Amino acid sequence: MRKFFIIFIALFFATFATNSLYAQDAQARTLLDAMSNKYKKYNSFRATFTSTLASTSENINESLTGTITVKGNKYHLKTQGQEIFNDHKTVWTFLDDANEVTITSYDEADGLNPTDIFDIYKKGYKYVVVEDVKIGGRLHKVIDLVPEDKNLQFFKVRLTIDKANYSLASWNIFEKNGRVHSYKIADFQANVSVTDSDFQFNKAKHPNVEEVDLR
Template sequence: MRKIKISILLLAVSVFLTVASFETRAQGDKKATAILDAMSSKYQKVKSFKALFTYTPEGGKPLKGDVTTKGTKFRLKMAGQEIYNDGKLMATYIKETNEVNYQDFDPTASGDLDPTKIYSAYKKGFKYVFVDEKKVGAQVLETVELTPTNKNSQVSKVQIQVNKADKSINNWKIFQKNGEKVTYKLDQFQPDVAVADNFFTFNAKQYPGVEVVDLR
C-alpha cells in the first residue's frame, strides 16, 4: 500500500495536549517562548476547527488540503489521501487505488500525523529560537525555528511564521534530514465548527468496491 509522509507539526501545530513543564519551557529563548505561548493560548480555546491549507514541496507545485478536528478526533485530506480518526481507530483512504488501511490509533505514537496537537507540538521534544520579524504585505510575521531534541527524528528543523498582531499561524516550513522541504500555508481557519462525531469515522458503504487492509 502506498503511503505518503504527512508532516503537520503545528495544524496540526499539532495545532494542534501536552502540558509544558518548566524544564520544557527552558528549551526556548524568551522571545520565541512568548510568541509560541501566545499562539498556543489562542488555539487552545478552540474546541473544534476546520482549516484549509496549501502545501508546497520544494521544486513542486502547490497542492491543497484540509483538516477538521474535534477534541482528539480529526479528519485530514491531502495528496490523494483522506485520514479518518475517531480517537480509537484510524483509517487511511487512498482514492487512486480505492483502498483503505485500518489501524489502531495510538496517541502517543502519532507524532507529526496528529493535527489535534499542532499548537502545542513545540512544548515537548523541541528546542526553539526566535529568528526574525518581517513585514509581508499588510502583516508583520514573526519567525521561530524549532529543532527536535530526538536525534532519531526524520525532521531536522521546523520554521513557523506567526502573525504578530493576533498570534495566528501564517505558515510553517518543515526541513527533513533527507533534504526534502515542504511549506504549509494556512489559507482559512474556522473555529468552533459544528461537526458530528460520525464525520470522523470511515464509512465503507460510501466507497463501493473499496479494498480493506486491516493492520490491527
C-alpha cells in the same frame, strides 16, 4: 505526494541535534504560548492549506492543497485522491482511485497527531525568534524550533505566527537530506459544526470499497 501527510506526521518525531546557539527565547515562548492558547479555545476548526515538497538536489518541487477538520484530538484530512479519518482510536486511510481503505489502530507512538502541532514546542525543543516578516501587510514573527533528539531526520521546524492575533500562518520542516516540507494555511474557520462521526470512515458512502484491516 499522496502520502505526504503520513510522512509529515512521522517526520515530526524524526529529528536531529540541538544547536548550541539556540537558547530558550523568552519572546518566542510568549508568542508560542499565545498561539497555543488561541487554538485550544476552539471547540473545532477547519483549515485549507497548501503543502509543498521541495529539494534542489533532487529537482523536486511539488504542491497540493487540502483541508483538515479538527475536534479535540480527532481529525479528518482530505487531499486530492486521499482522505484520512482519525477518531483517536482508529485510523482509516481511503484512496479514492483504488476505492480502498486501510484500517489501523491509532497509536500515539507512531508519530505526532497533527492536532498536536500547536503544542509541539513544549517538550524536546529549543526555540528562538529569528526574524520579522510582513505577509499581506501584517507583521509576523518567524520562530525556529530545534529538536533535542539527535537521531531524527529533520533539524528544524520553522513557524510563522501573526504577531497581532497569534494565528499560525505557516510552518516548514527542514530535513537533513535537503528536503523542505512547507505548509501554508490559506483559510481558517473556527468552531465549525462537526460530530464525532465526521472523524470515522463511512463505508455506506463508498459502495464496494475494499477494506484492508491491519488492526
